[in-house]
Amino acid sequence: MEEVDVEPTTTLIPGVGLRQRHVGFEWGTGDILVYETNFKLQGAGSARSGTPSVHVVRKDEDIYSPILRKLFNESHHIFVGLQNIQEDLPSKNKKPQFVSISKNYRSVIRACMEELQQGAVSAQDTSVIAQYSNQVSILLAIELIWNLCEVLFIDAAPAGVLLLHLLDWVRLHKADVDERAREVLQSESPTHHHAYWEVVISFVLQGRMDEARQVLVKQANLQPASRPIYQLMDSLLQKMPIFNPGGTQTLTEFDVKWRHWHEECDRCLQDNSFASNRHLETICKILVGDEDTMLEHKELLGTWYHFLVSRLLYFHPTVKPSELHYYAQSSMDMFLDFRSAPEPLDSILLAAFEFDIHQVIKDCSIALNNWWFVAHLTDLLDHCKLLQSHNLHFGSNLREFLVLEYASGLFSHHSLWQLAVDYFDHCPEFGRVYLELQLERVPLETERKALKVLRICEQRQMNEQVRSICKIMAKRALSNNRLGSALSWSIRAKDAAFATLISERFLQDYCKRGSFSDLDLIDNLGPAMLLSDRLTFLGKYREFHRLYGEKRFTEAAKLLLSLMTAKIAPRSFWMTLLVDALPLLEQKEVIFSVDQTHELMFCLEELTSDNSDGKPEQSAQDEDIESTKLELLRLALARNLAMAIVKEGTVEA
Amino acid sequence: MESINAKYVSQKISKTRWRPVHAAALHQPTCFATGSWDNETNQVCIWGVGETGMACEDDELEGDPQLLCECKHGGDVLDLQFLDQERLITASSTGAVTIYKIHADSQSLSVAHVWDRSHHYQRASAPCTGVVCSSPDVVSVGEDGRVILYKADQRGIKNADSSTIHAVTFLRTTEVLTVNSIGQLKLWDFRQQGNEPAQILSLTGDRVPLHCVDRHPNQQHIVATGGQDGMLCIWDVRQGNMPFSLMEAHSAEMWEVHFHPTNPDHLFTCSEDGSLLHWETSSGLDTPSFLQSRNTSIMSRSAAAPAGGNQSLISAWLNGDSSKGRLETTHMLPSQTLSVNSLDVLGQCLVCGTDGEAVYINRQVPV
Secondary structure, eight states, X not given: OOOOSSOOOOOOOTTSSTTSEEEEEEEOSSEEEEEEEEEEOTTOOOOOOOOOOEEEEESOGGGGOHHHHHHHHHHHHHHHXXXXXXXXXXXXXXXXXXXXXXXXXXXXXXXXXXXXXXXXXXXXXXXXHHHHHHHHHHHHHHHHHHHHHIIIIISOOOTTHHHHHHHHHHHHHOTHHHHHHHHHHHSSSGGGSTTHHHHHHHHHHTTOHHHHHHHHHHHHHHOSTTHHHHHHHHHHHHHOOOOOTTSSOOHHHHHHHHHHHHHHHHHHHHTTTTTTOHHHHHHHHHHTTOHHHHHHTHHHHOSHHHHHHHHHHHHOTTOOGGGHHHHHHHHHHHHHTTTSOOOHHHHHHHHHHTTOHHHHHHHHHHHSSOSHHHHHXXXXXXXXXXXXXXXXXXXXXXXXXXXXXXXXXXXXXXXTHHHHHHHHHTOTTTHHHHHHHHHTTOOOOSHHHHHHHHHHHHHTTOHXXXXXXXXXXXXXXXXXXXXXXXXXXXHHHTOHHHHHHHHHHHHHHHHHHSSXXXXXXXXXXXXXXXXXXXHHHHHHHHHHHHHHHTTOHHHHHHHHHHHHHTTOSOGGGHHHHHHHHHHHHTSSSOOSOHHHHHHHHHHHHHHHHHHHHSOOOXXXXXXXXXXXXXXXXXXXXXXXXXXXXXXXXXXXX | OTTEEEEEOSSOEEEEEEOOOOSSOOSOOOEEEEXXXXXXXXXXXXXXXXXXXXXXXXXXXXXXXEEEEEEEESSOEEEEEESSSSEEEEEETTXXXXXXXXXXXXTEEXXXXXXXXXXXXXXXXXXXXXXXXXXXXXXXXXTTXXXXXXXXXXXXXXXXXXXXXXXXXXXXXXXEEEEETTSEEEEEETTSOSSOOSEEEEOTTTOOOEEEEEEOSSOTTEEEEEETTOEEXXXXXXXXXXXXXXXXXXXXXXXXXXXXXSOXXXXXXEETTSOEEEEEEOOSSOOOXXXXXXXXXXXXXXXXXXTTOOGXXXXXXXXXXXXXXXXXXXXXXXXXXXXXXXXXXXTTEEEEEETTSEEEEESOOOO
């Protein structure tokens, strides 16, 4: 047995297990059904058999959030777009595409987050607010991880650029600085605001030099006496070199320039230039990369990864991707102080800094309550060819496993199941099997829904499923006594057996009522008539009636005879056909020729000799009618034969 | 394509309809209704788009459609029509036909009248697949093959069809046209007694189910239908029982077809294959012959001008020369995968709804 990574959590189901009973369950596609069994635990008291109820336990309740549904729908669109990126493009051209797809995914997450926040603000119910803010925090974490993965794995920025991306990452996720700054600057006297220096330092920690300088100027203007040291700080901030990836400057040139600036800052600190102003001194200490000073402002940094990025900015701006994990680990240790254990998010980010993609995915799968994130991220990373192609001991590979899990969850939803189809399509190994099994279980309330499911099946040549859906619809129509509809469905399924059954019903109805129903359908069967013998007979028999109705007797007679001689008509129906021949035999004009009459007589004899063999018990009255019919037929046939012989003899003569 | 606004609405949309505007007013419609399907609880919603009396006449597109009001709907919304500005009527998968009333400047929506189980089998209820109204009459059709006319007294044609009727449209005040799942168009005249259609038109042999039908707004004898194979058919109901022309349009079921109500040289179709097409036939004589962006194979019977008819009145749709390429088709949506279930066009505004739970609005349709 595999080792478990974390102990499974216990979910309490309200109302189950209270009466000391065993619990039974049944797997569903995305949920399980839980019920109490009648089996009693030993020593349990006389448990009353309360109202038996079945509880539906859902694995993934996020699917049922109306706002998150937008996330699923929009990301489906991006997912399909990603799968259609041409394989043969050189990988150099692909990278920008992958980065932009990653950004699209993130912008969808952000849009969703904003809507959830609005929802939380406008909601009244506290439980709804709690649910919304919980979802917001999950999405925030997801976006944070995704963004880091985009920087490290997908964009895979080299030294120099890497830090710029990391800075953007931190700025994006520590946006409360802007709010504070606005608050300070809009107050009556910004310089006396209690958060004034916090804002300046926050800007510096995020490397936003221009903004820090703008705020600093306000203080400098008020203190003419200490203007020189403000000017000195201003020039230090202004001079800080920033790597420009688009420019001509090489990384070494930048490094030299940066060291030069760093030494200058260090000199200012050594000669106590800022001794008269402790705030400016703090800033200067940060500029030279003093870790203790930075750690004194933990609450401004907020997180260890902010500390990591600030530390790199003022200590080692040309950090290489391969060196990151060392700084990450030490920053985390320093920041968290060994006091608090790292949370799941911390270890996920750390694993990302260590470039351990599989660990990131694994930890996310454990920590997050839905498959959306891991499935989409893994898929994207797989497209970037970043995943080792080792196979799992279950399923095919990691990407497919996760996408299948996600899609199965979607399919269990009453409405989102349509999205899942495209996900299954892009799982080469097991997608089709999953889809086949799931499609058979879609409830079909209306024909329109059935048509949509059928289209999905037909596009994928799932003949078995097409047949089964058509059969379900045909059976339903039949049970509602809609013979025409039932026949159309079985024709679509090319289900000969069922078509035969329905044709029988039509013929029975005809025998009972003496007229056909659903003529609009039967008259227009066309080539579909050939599906089953009985259906052919039904169509042809109706054609006979039409010819008869149009008084085209000769053609009608010929058709009627051929129905029997070519064995299209079932034997049980021959009597009816022969009785149908009666009015033709009784016409003044001779319609059946000598040969045809002979054949009719032959048919009648065959039928009667057959019947005499194993004839079931019949009431005397029925037998009476039967024998009258026979006598009438024999008489008519004999008379017709006589007339035909006379007529044919006359013509020949 | 730039002028298209998309809005995700967290429900699969089965129908979208613009709320009609006063004929006298020239301004564009600002409200539309949507119906959802396949949800645990389905809804009818009224949405507003921009220009809500505000004076901001910026060129930039007004933002997303805003939800004005909503109301629960029992079962899938299978069809939705506005009766007039205040009332709309829905067809439900439960067999009910419901009239909703919009109150006080779109602030709320409530059920005004329900015909429960209008469509039913002997025991179970049958989905109602379509409604159409021509004030004051309403006609509904369903999977049970019934055609029902709602007046002061309800009149139904039982067993009007042996198959499922998919859509219905008024030809004249007393005549409706239905399309069914075995590829037939049936013309019903309510002045006639009995259960027999006045006329049956069909594509011989094919039996391809037809899903939608629309009548030319000015020339009542011209009718467009769309079917399961995505073919667009133009029929002249006066002439024979063959379609006038057949055009390959979509690669899957065509769910709706609409002539532009005021400029009927334009026609719009949407389909299960996720596309929305704009068809334009030019009635002018010298049009460039670039056309057919898709492989539009056109079969056409020779045009027989109606005797005594004014030449200029012959619709471009029945112009026999369509093989010369007078027909232009444009895709209206960016690439899409999930079905476009419904569309409606009024003035320069087009709205459509998809299974991808999105509503698309284009307010600059070139017509």
